[in-house]
């Protein structure tokens with residue numbers, strides 16, 4: 110059995126990963142070692158009633174080098190500080206990473222096995238040792254539209270994202286909830302009064318949102334009662350980095366010979382978990398809606414076609430319906446009035462599962478089965 114070191118297992122993606130591994134009995138296939146950057150020597154997680162004691166130092170290269178596989182959800186700065194040192198020391202183990210740091214490297218593979226299992230297997234047989242989870246919106250979009258990509262039907266995509274607070278990390282979720290609480294507290298009395306004045310309520314709430322005491326430490330601007338149409342850093346081209354990743358990562362995952370153009374605007378909204386995406390795509394040829402539906406629905410186990418009617422859309426195609434599941438519903442599918450080859454679609458996925466932890470878990474399984 111392979112020794113697998115886990116770093117960053119306590120954070121949001123890391124804890125979802127551990128939960129999924131417990132659910133799937135993955136720990137029976139490995140010898141796990143838990144590392145920490147801040148709580149060395151303390152107790153680690155409890156798995157199947159066994160508490161892993163004495164957390165190892167995640168900065169100790171000698172200890173890390175004893176691992177056959179390292180799985181990190183610790184974030185980009187940890188990867189920056191450790192990965193190249195390990196490789197320089199000729200550590201030849203497998204590195205599985207949730208952070209984006211290594212995604213652009215030629216000798217890394219972005220993993221999403223329902224889409225690129227063949228590339229992953231080829232990479233393993235060619236001795237590639239670095240496997241990185243993709244950007245959440247990219248992975249979720251690819252699973253949603255995997256069939257269309259496989260059939261080479263997509264000429265370009267324009268996407269508007271609606272990304273949950275948890276995509277930014279745990280402390281952002283906490284801040285969003287505090288913002289929501291502040292809004293509620295400001296008007297709770299008015300809400301219990303049957304003779305409320307809606308203008309008075311909106312005035313009070315707006316005043317709170319714009320007040321300097323509104324919890325803004327992490328987002329820096331209000332999210333509750335608002336939205337933020339920018340995610341990640343500024344590429345200096347008018348695109349945010351999150352928007353830039355759409356085309357780069359999709360084409361890297363697909364190993365495209367001809368680049369599929371992807372652009373859009375990425376927006377943070379106040380959902381807690383689950384990213385949604387509104388898609389306009391141009392197909393490379395004329396295909397009927399029925400055909401498109403079949404191609405999408407038959408591609409993988411997780412994609413789930415939602416008929417384009419109001420009731421099923423509002424009950425099945427939302428973050429609240431999808432959260433905590435591996436389902437990837439795709440709906441609002443129709444031929445656009447813009448032209449014959451243009452289709453709209455809307456998709457939702459849990460960005461902590463298929464958008465982050467699940468591709469890593471499955472990659473680990475591929476390696477432990479070698």
Ligand code: HSE
Pocket residue numbers: 243244245246272273275276277340341351460464
């Ligand atoms: N960059 C994403 C977000 C996280 O901010 O929502 C998922 O990769």
